[in-house]
Each structure stands twice: as structure tokens, then as C-alpha cells.
Amino acid sequence: xxxxxxxxxxxxxxxxxxxxxxxxxxxxxxxxxxxxxxxxxxxxxxxxxxxxxxxxxxxxxxxxxxxxxxxxxxxxxxxxxxxxxxxxxxxxxxxxxxxxxxxxxxxxxxxxxxxxxxxxxxxxxxxxxxxxxxxxxxxxxxxxxxxxxxxxxxxxxxxxxxxxxxxxxxxxxxxxxxxxxxxxxxxxxxxxxxxxxxxxxxxxxxxxxxxxxxxxxxxxxxxxxxxxxxxxxxxxxxxxxxxxxxxxxxxxxxxxxxxxxxxxxxxxxxxxxxxxxxxxxxxxxxxxxxxxxxxxxxxxxxxxxxxxxxxxxxxxxxxxxxxxxxxxxxxxxxxxxxxxxxxxxxxxxxxxxxxxxxxxxxxxxxxxxxxxxxxxxxxxxxxxxxxxxxxxxxxxxxxxxxxxxxxxxxxxxxxxxxxxxxxxxxxxxxxxxxxxxxxxxxxxxxxxxxxxxxx
Amino acid sequence: xxxxxxxxxxxxxxxxxxxxxxxxxxxxxxxxxxxxxxxxxxxxxxxxxxxxxxxxxxxxxxxxxxxxxxxxxxxxxxxxxxxxxxxxxxxxxxxxxxxxxxxxxxxxxxxxxxxxxxxxxxxxxxxxxxxxxxxxxxxxxxxxxxxxxxxxxxxxxxxxxxxxxxxxxxxxxxxxxxxxxxxxxxxxxxxxxxxxxxxxxxxxxxxxxxxxxxxxxxxxxxxxxxxxxxxxxxxxxxxxxxxxxxxxxxxxxxxxxxxxxxxxxxxxxxxxxxxxxxxxxxxxxxxxxxxxxxxxxxxxxxxxxxxxxxxxxxxxxxxxxxxxxxxxxxxxxxxxxxxxxxxxxxxxxxxxxxxxxxxxxxxxxxxxxxxxxxxxxxxxxxxxxxxxxxxxxxxxxxxxxxxxxxxxxxxxxxxxxxxxxxxxxxxxxxxxxxxxxxxxxxxxxxxxxxxxxxxxxxxxxxxxxxxxxxxxxxxxxxxxxxxxxxxxxxxxxxxxxxxxxxxxxxxxxxxxxxxxxxxxxxxxxxxxxxxxxxxxxxx
Numbered sequence: 001x002x003x004x005x006x007x008x009x010x011x012x013x014x015x016x017x018x019x020x021x022x023x024x025x026x027x028x029x030x031x032x033x034x035x036x037x038x039x040x041x042x043x044x045x046x047x048x049x050x051x052x053x054x055x056x057x058x059x060x061x062x063x064x065x066x067x068x069x070x071x072x073x074x075x076x077x078x079x080x081x082x083x084x085x086x087x088x089x090x091x092x093x094x095x096x097x098x099x100x101x102x103x104x105x106x107x108x109x110x111x112x113x114x115x116x117x118x119x120x121x122x123x124x125x126x127x128x129x130x131x132x133x134x135x136x137x138x139x140x141x142x143x144x145x146x147x148x149x150x151x152x153x154x155x156x157x158x159x160x161x162x163x164x165x166x167x168x169x170x171x172x173x174x175x176x177x178x179x180x181x182x183x184x185x186x187x188x189x190x191x192x193x194x195x196x197x198x199x200x201x202x203x204x205x206x207x208x209x210x211x212x213x214x215x216x217x218x219x220x221x222x223x224x225x226x227x228x229x230x231x232x233x234x235x236x237x238x239x240x241x242x243x244x245x246x247x248x249x250x251x252x253x254x255x256x257x258x259x260x261x262x263x264x265x266x267x268x269x270x271x272x273x274x275x276x277x278x279x280x281x282x283x284x285x286x287x288x289x290x291x292x293x294x295x296x297x298x299x300x301x302x303x304x305x306x307x308x309x310x311x312x313x314x315x316x317x318x319x320x321x322x323x324x325x326x327x328x329x330x331x332x333x334x335x336x337x338x339x340x341x342x343x344x345x346x347x348x349x350x351x352x353x354x355x356x357x358x359x360x361x362x363x364x365x366x367x368x369x370x371x372x373x374x375x376x377x378x379x380x381x382x383x384x385x386x387x388x389x390x391x392x393x394x395x396x397x398x399x400x401x402x403x404x405x406x407x408x409x410x411x412x413x414x415x416x417x418x419x420x421x422x423x424x425x426x427x428x429x430x431x432x433x434x435x436x437x438x439x440x441x442x443x444x445x446x447x448x449x450x451x452x453x454x455x
Numbered sequence: 456x457x458x459x460x461x462x463x464x465x466x467x468x469x470x471x472x473x474x475x476x477x478x479x480x481x482x483x484x485x486x487x488x489x490x491x492x493x494x495x496x497x498x499x500x501x502x503x504x505x506x507x508x509x510x511x512x513x514x515x516x517x518x519x520x521x522x523x524x525x526x527x528x529x530x531x532x533x534x535x536x537x538x539x540x541x542x543x544x545x546x547x548x549x550x551x552x553x554x555x556x557x558x559x560x561x562x563x564x565x566x567x568x569x570x571x572x573x574x575x576x577x578x579x580x581x582x583x584x585x586x587x588x589x590x591x592x593x594x595x596x597x598x599x600x601x602x603x604x605x606x607x608x609x610x611x612x613x614x615x616x617x618x619x620x621x622x623x624x625x626x627x628x629x630x631x632x633x634x635x636x637x638x639x640x641x642x643x644x645x646x647x648x649x650x651x652x653x654x655x656x657x658x659x660x661x662x663x664x665x666x667x668x669x670x671x672x673x674x675x676x677x678x679x680x681x682x683x684x685x686x687x688x689x690x691x692x693x694x695x696x697x698x699x700x701x702x703x704x705x706x707x708x709x710x711x712x713x714x715x716x717x718x719x720x721x722x723x724x725x726x727x728x729x730x731x732x733x734x735x736x737x738x739x740x741x742x743x744x745x746x747x748x749x750x751x752x753x754x755x756x757x758x759x760x761x762x763x764x765x766x767x768x769x770x771x772x773x774x775x776x777x778x779x780x781x782x783x784x785x786x787x788x789x790x791x792x793x794x795x796x797x798x799x800x801x802x803x804x805x806x807x808x809x810x811x812x813x814x815x816x817x818x819x820x821x822x823x824x825x826x827x828x829x830x831x832x833x834x835x836x837x838x839x840x841x842x843x844x845x846x847x848x849x850x851x852x853x854x855x856x857x858x859x860x861x862x863x864x865x866x867x868x869x870x871x872x873x874x875x876x877x878x879x880x881x882x883x884x885x886x887x888x889x890x891x892x893x894x895x896x897x898x899x900x901x902x903x904x905x906x907x908x909x910x911x912x913x914x915x916x917x918x919x920x921x922x923x924x925x926x927x928x929x930x931x932x933x934x935x936x937x938x939x940x941x942x943x944x945x946x947x948x949x950x951x952x953x954x955x956x957x958x959x960x961x962x963x964x965x966x967x968x969x970x971x972x973x974x975x976x977x978x979x980x981x982x983x984x985x986x987x988x989x990x991x992x993x994x
Contacts, residue, residue, distance in 0.1 A: 001561055004595055014570075014583045014586035015590040016542070017566070018565055019542065019566070023540030025540070044606070045637040046642075047513075047515020047516075047517055048637070050512065050518070050927070051540065062930050063928075065907060066510070067508050067509070068507070068511070069507045071638045072641060072851055073639055084507070086508060089476060090475075090479055090506060090509055091508045093474070093476045094476075094908055095510070105606070106537070106571075106605070107606035110576055110607045136538075136576075138607065139572070212934075212976045214931055214935045342539075372565075
């Protein structure tokens with residue numbers, strides 16, 4: 001029950017109720033899973049690692065394997081060096097990964113373990129790679145952690161050829177998205193004939209088939225040679241300012257690879273911008289096949305506009321996806337009236353405010369908010385639809401509003417991780433979901449005498 | 456099952472162990488044994504540190520305290536002091552259900568955090584915690600707030616106990632602090648102990664209430680996962696018992712305050728609540744009875760023991776009547792499931808009790824347990840409470856304070872005489888838990904703190920029909936083509952307790968094992984090598 005949420009606002013500066021974010025390490029773990037043969041390792045007490053594995057497993061319904069330094073009170077007092085060294089020895093002996101990607105936790109950050117120096121003193125087996133990222137749980141959110149791990153990968157692995165010759169590839173950082181989205185991005189790139197290095201790549205890692213055998217390191221993931229080669233690429237496209245742009249800038253800083261930060265290509269406008277950027281950078285054309293998909297999307301929106309027009313919607317979740325979803329619902333003729341992310345970053349508010357400039361209705365917008373706040377907004381200004389992760393079902397049920405699940409995490413529905421939200425195809429699927437939710441509600445609320453077959 | 460003799464099993468275990476570096480092998484070897492009926496005693500290593508880097512399923516003290524023991528209390532604002540993650544992950548994930556008492560508040564669907572930031576870690580988080588308590592009081596006006604500490608809190612030295620004390624005075628409500636930082640102890644178990652101590656020291660007995668109950672009992676170590684407590688409550692109330700308080704499934708802090716008024720404590724999960732049960736006896740003179748409401752046979756045994764404890768013929772008669780009524784509804788279908796499953800095997804790795812509790816559940820439907828292990832059990836959970844004096848204290852144990860309780864002069868009331876207790880102890884596990892191993896079959900494997908590598912190796916070697924653990928292992932098992940049922944959360948189902956629950960469990964196992972998907976794993980073209988076809992015409 002969410003019946004204890006009052007309509008009346010009371011000042012709240014310290015108490016967070018029902019968050020729309022979680023902590024950095026889970027984002028780092030997810031990023032690490034997109035490296036081929038990698039075992040994510042959590043340097044802290046083992047509860048963090050367990051929680052993160054559980055949560056990712058619930059979203060993907062796939063095995064998520066990671067190890068921990070298993071701190072005890074002693075390690076917390078004397079430092080975690082011995083634990084990390086023992087852990088690495090056991091990991092290479094028992095699990096034999098190609099890469100170990102270490103993230104820190106609030107515990108190891110607070111005591112100030114210097115992971116870099118511990119690893120420097122460790123005898124890394126030949127051909128193996130250790131990556132480490134600083135991911136304090138008390139800064140930013142899981143999106144920050146994702147970005148920090150990808151940035152660490154670039155910093156520690158990417159190289160540039162001595163002759164500075166380009167590999168004629170585009171680096172592509174897809175952001176904190178599902179394997180289904182990554183497959184769609186790759187399909188678009190391949191259809192355009194563009195050579196690319198995409199990282200991190202969780203497709204074929206977190207969407208593997210059931211064939212009777214278990215492979216701890218599935219075939220997917222960006223490889224270390226590919227990651228090394230990112231320094232030789234022509235440019236980097238970062239899809240999402242919050243999850244993906246920092247690593248792109250790191251590549252510029254380190255190897256002078258030009259970064260281009262775009263919105264996460266959810267919806268027609270953001271996908272258009274993505275394709276235009278690809279054309280500009282590579283001189284390649286958008287093939288007829290993709291253009292046709294765009295035309296189909298426009299056709300669908302034109303034919304069904306009456307279902308969306310003027311509908312009030314609340315959008316919440318991670319910043320990159322919320323920005324693009326807001327733009328998309330605007331392009332459907334809907335009215336976003338509550339827009340919220342849990343990740344604390346004012347840039348989010350600036351970006352959304354810019355998009356909302358022509359909006360002639362009042363709206364609420366915040367970065368660093370929680371579901372309790374969103375619920376109070378809705379109590380004061382009701383909506384027709386909620387767009388966001390599974391936790392919003394508490395608000396949806398209490399306020400009797402339909403919810404379309406998009407983003408992370410989705411724990412109470414399945415198949416989402418196999419299908420794209422990104423690209424024209426993704427937008428068509430989103431339109432189907434939004435339309436279905438609105439019309440199911442309309443049918444439910446329509447008297448039998450007025451029920452219609454054609455809507 | 457491929458290996459059905461002990462020699463074969465020893466080979467399997469050797470194979471499992473040989474992948475470890477020498478030191479880790481030596482360590483893991485002591486956590487694994489094969490049940491041998493010829494032996495009087497089986498000694499296993501448990502409740503010791505997980506080796507760093509070995510992929511364990513274990514969680515932390517915070518999870519055991521906030522998540523397991525405190526989480527189900529409905530009327531409590533569970534305020535997590537720390538960075539956001541710990542509160543976020545404890546939100547609605549354990550499937551402990553709760554229905555608000557009439558007129559009472561239910562906070563189970565909410566999660567509360569101080570969302571500690573880097574400046575709080577540097578300058579201290581006390582100001583933020585105080586303000587968060589104030590805001591919680593202003594918005595929700597709860598009767599109890601429980602503050603749980605996460606890793607950084609202990610390190611930076613925030614005095615949550617003092618803040619709780621002051622808040623209690625200021626707002627006139629119960630405010631408790633739990634020093635359950637994640638690094639304490641070696642698993643969730645430390646958190647259970649910390650929660651037990653604090654509840655006993657500062658919640659139990661702070662109110663008195665005149666109860667007009669004939670058979671007042673407390674239900675302990677039952678967390679209402681998937682609604683188990685609802686079903687247990689239904690049966691107990693049908694017989695005529697009054698549940699004073701539940702620790703803590705579908706329970707409230709308000710009830711715990713006067714829970715010393717009960718005449719018997721029922722202990723379901725020994726591991727997580729035995730400390731409180733023991734202290735109740737010492738302080739108030741209330742004995743505890745080990746029960747297991749999972750499985751028809753275990754449930755019947757528990758109900759008969761309870762009736763015997765109170766010794767009232769009318770109660771005994773009523774108990775038999777309810778047992779007969781409940782059995783009549785499920786025995787037929789349960790027998791059919793038994794025929795269906797006969798000869799199948801299960802691999803259980805769960806909890807500090809459930810790997811034991813579920814063995815009778817499986818047995819009744821024809822399924823033999825071939826491997827069983829606890830994630831965070833202690834030696835007494837495996838070997839029985841008689842080994843407690845022999846358990847060596849480790850440095851990690853010593854970091855968790857032992858709470859010393861003494862007889863409460865005003866409230867102590869010996870519920871049964873010493874002689875009566877001794878007589879009952881001959882018949883039932885009163886103040887006693889026998890542990891898991893005694894009930895296990897010859898040749899079965901007992902394994903403590905199972906890890907990813909051991910899970911895979913043992914599954915490959917033994918080919919069980921069902922693997923029961925948690926979500927982290929579930930899909931690994933599915934990839935290997937073996938149905939996995941979560942016994943921490945019950946997946947998306949339950950209740951499994953009592954009579955009807957047993958049938959629900961059997962139905963869910965049938966749905967899992969018999970699901971057609973397993974038969975589709977091999978594509979037909981892989982089996983059928985001699986495909987002959989013609990293109991564009993008839994053959």
C-alpha cells in the first residue's frame with residue numbers, strides 16, 4: 001500500500017523514500033559484464049556483490065556472476081590489500097577469466113584502499129587483464145558507476161598505434177541499455193556498412209540461449225584487443241550524456257579521438273540525430289531498409305495520434321532514458337507533466353527544460369528526486385500514464401494509473417531485455433506498449449453500451 | 456543420480472576440490488562431508504569466513520538484520536543510514552508479506568534512506584540522520600523507527616545509538632539503532648544476532664498487557680515469505696492458539712513490546728532467532744519449542760508437540776480434528792504427486808534452516824535430497840545444539856557483542872516446572888534443535904557455504920532433478936537444463952507452509968519439472984541426422 005503518501009508537501013532534505021536510483025557499484029558490474037571473458041569483482045563486504053548480482057539477475061533472468069573481496073571487520077580496520085590479493089589468486093586459479101574488472105564500494109572507498117597500487121604489486125598471469133574503477137556508493141548513482149567503469153576501461157586499456165593511423169572505425173558507447181538495444185544499434189551500424197567498436201557489449205552475455213550447457217563466460221562482450229584499438233578509431237559516439245559521455249571524453253584526452261555525445265536514440269528525433277551523426281562521420285548513406293522503418297514509424301504515429309494527443313504522462317527513471325522518453329512523448333502529442341530522475345545532476349534539468357520550452361502547460365522537473373516525490377506530484381496533478389521502471393507500480397496501483405515499463409530495472413515483466421527501445425524499431429514497440437496501455441484502460445472504463453471494436 | 460555409493464561420491468568431491476589452490480582446498484574440504492550412518496558424529500566447519508574471490512552466495516550483516524529479521528515488521532519505519540544502495544536493495548525483494556493491523560500503519564512497501572553523500576562521509580552523517588528522523592516523524596508519525604547502519608557508518612563513527620536515544624525522548628516514540636554494518640561477522644548470520652540482541656534489550660517487555668488468552672504463543676523465526684505466516688496463523692487460530700507476537704513475519708513492533716506475556720515460543724528458523732528464544736527463557740521463564748511448519752509431516756509433529764506442551768486434553772482433541780480436516784483436503788493430490796515424482800532427486804542450498812526443513816517436504820512427494828547445505832548456518836544447525844559448547848569462537852564472532860540477560864524479577868514466571876520440562880524433553884525438541892545431518896540419508900552430501908564452482912561441479916556429477924537455492928544460482932541451473940526453485944523467496948509463489956502449502960509446493964515443483972520447455976532444449980535437426988528432403992517436388 002502507498003496510502004501513507006500525503007497530498008500535502010512537507011519539506012524534506014534528508015529523508016529519501018522509495019528511491020529512483022541505486023548505488024555506483026551495480027552500474028560498474030553491469031558495464032564489466034559487457035567485456036568478453038570478464039569477471040566483475042566487488043572490493044568490499046560480500047553483501048554488496050550479492051545484492052548487485054541478485055538485482056541484475058532479476059532484471060535479465062540470466063546468470064550474473066561476480067566475485068567479492070569478502071571484507072570482515074579486520075579488513076575494514078587494516079585495509080583490504082590482503083583480501084584483494086587472495087581474491088585475485090583464487091579467481092585466476094578457479095574461474096580463469098580473461099579479465100577481472102574491480103569496482104570499489106563505500107567500504108573500501110571510506111577506508112581509502114589504493115587499488116591501483118595493490119594491483120601493481122600483483123603478479124598478473126600472462127595474457128590476463130585487470131581493470132579497476134573507483135565507484136564510491138555515496139556519489140552519484142548506478143549510472144555514475146557505469147560511466148566510471150567504462151571510463152576506467154578506456155583509461156587503462158585503450159592504446160594508440162605509433163604511426164597514428166586510423167582504423168577507420170567508429171567507437172560506440174551505448175550507455176546503460178539492454179542487450180536488445182545493443183543488438184539494434186549493431187544492426188543499424190551494419191546496415192549502413194560502418195565498422196565499429198561497441199563497448200560495453202552485453203549482448204550474447206545477458207541474453208544467451210538455453211541449450212543445456214552453462215558457460216560462465218558466454219561468447220559476447222567487447223574483447224581486450226578491440227578495447228585497445230579504440231584509441232585508433234575515427235571518432236567516438238556516446239549515446240547518453242550521463243552514462244556514456246565521460247568515457248568518450250577520456251578517449252579524446254588520451255588519444256585525441258573526437259567525442260560526439262548524443263541523446264540515447266529512443267524515439268524518432270533522437271534516432272534521426274543518431275543516423276545523421278553517423279552519416280556525417282562516415283559519409284555512409286542510410287539504407288532503404290532503415291528509411292522504410294522510419295516511414296513505418298511515422299505512419300503509425302500519424303494513424304494513431306488520437307490515442308496519445310493531450311494525454312498527461314509522468315516519466316521517471318535514469319537520466320538518459322528519461323530525456324529521450326520525454327522528447328518522444330512530446331513527439332507523440334502527449335504532455336509530460338512530471339519528469340524525474342534519481343540521479344543527482346542539474347544538467348538533466350537543463351536538458352529537459354530546453355525540450356519543454358514550447359510546452360504551454362505546467363510541469364514538474366527534478367534531478368535527484370524519489371518516487372515518493374513523484375507520487376505527491378501525481379496526487380496534486382493526476383496523469384493518464386506512468387512511464388518508467390517496475391517500482392512505479394506502487395504509484396500506478398495506488399493512483400489507478402496505467403504503467404508502461406521502460407528502463408531499469410524491470411523485475412515484474414519479462415522479454416524486455418531481448419527487444420529494443422532504441423531506434424525506429426524500438427520506437428514502434430514503445431508506441432505499441434503505450435497505445436496498448438492507454439486503450440486497455442479506455443476499454444476497462446468504457447460502459448458496455450459504448451464499447452467499440454475500432455479504436 | 457549417477458553416483459549412489461559413498462566411494463563414488465568421494466571421487467566426485469575430490470574432483471570438486473582439485474580445482475582449488477592448496478590453501479583454499481584445505482579450507483573448503485572441511486565444509487563438506489558425506490553422511491555416513493555408521494558414524495556417531497559428523498563434524499563440519501561452518502560460520503567461518505568465505506575465502507575472498509570464491510564466488511559465494513552469502514550476503515552481509517546488514518542484510519541479515521534489516522532484510523531478514525527487521526524487514527517484515529509492518530508498523531516500523533526502517534530507516535537505513537548510509538548510501539542509497541543498501542536501502543534500495545532491501546526494498547520489497549524478500550517477499551515478506553504483511554497486512555496492516557486494523558487501524559495500524561503498514562510500511563512494508565516503502566524504503567527509507569538517509570542517502571549519504573560524500574560530504575556526509577567526510578564530515579559525519581549525524582546531522583542528516585537526525586533530520587531524516589524528524590522528517591519521518593512529521594510525515595508518517597510512526598510508533599517505531601529502526602535505524603540500521605551500513606558499512607561507512609561504523610567507519611566514520613556516527614553515533615546512531617545516541618541519536619536514537621535522543622530522538623526517542625524528543626518525539627515520544629520508540630527509536631532503535633542497529634549496528635549491523637555489512638562488514639561485521641562472516642555472513643547474514645551476524646546481522647540476525649545483532650537484531651536479536653537489540654530487540655531483546657530495547658523492545659521486548661517495554662510494555663505490559665493483560666491478555667485473556669488460553670494458549671498464548673509467540674511465533675519466532677517465521678518471516679511470512681510468500682504468505683507462510685498467514686497459513687500458519689490460520690491453522691493455529693483454528694486450533695485455538697493466540698499469537699501474541701511474531702518475530703517477525705506479519706508482525707509488529709507494538710506486539711513485540713508485550714511478547715513476554717506468551718506461554719510458549721515456537722522457533723521455526725533456529726539460526727536467525729535462537730538467541731532471542733534462549734534469552735526469553737532466561738529472562739521470563741518461557742521455554743521454546745523447535746517447530747517446522749514446512750511439510751505436512753513436520754507440521755503435524757509440531758502441532759502435536761504444542762498440544763502436549765500445554766497438556767490440555769481438549770486442545771489435543773481439537774488439534775487432531777484440525778489435522779484430520781486439513782489432511783483430508785490434500786492427501787489425495789499429494790499422494791498422486793508422490794507417485795509422479797518417485798525416484799527424483801533434489802539439491803538444496805538455502806538458509807540456515809530451510810535446507811533442513813524442506814527435506815521432509817520433498818520426501819513426502821517422493822523426492823530424495825542428495826545434497827543439502829546452508830548459506831549461513833552454524834555447526835549447531837548442522838550437528839545439533841549439543842555441539843554448542845565445542846564451537847570455537849573466532850575473531851569475527853567476538854566482534855558481535857553477546858547480550859547478557861538475567862532473570863526479570865517482576866516479569867519472570869516459570870511456565871512449566873523443571874521436572875515437567877525434563878519429561879517433555881524426552882518427547883519433543885523443547886529448548887533443543889537436532890540439526891540437519893541426523894535426518895539425512897546415508898551417502899548424501901552436506902556442504903556449507905556452497906559456491907559457484909561447487910554448484911556446477913556437483914550438478915554435473917549428480918544430475919539432480921531439482922536445484923533449490925536463490926536467484927543468483929537459479930538461471931545457471933536452468934542453462935544446464937535443470938529446474939531451479941528458489942527457496943529463499945519462493946520465486947513468485949507461496950504459501951508453502953502447513954497442509955495446503957505443501958500441495959501448492961508440489962504443484963509448483965510439477966509445473967517446473969514437467970514444463971515442456973525442457974524437452975525443446977535440443978533442436979530436432981540435432982537429433983535427426985538422416986534428414987532427407989526434396990526440393991520443389993514429391994519424393
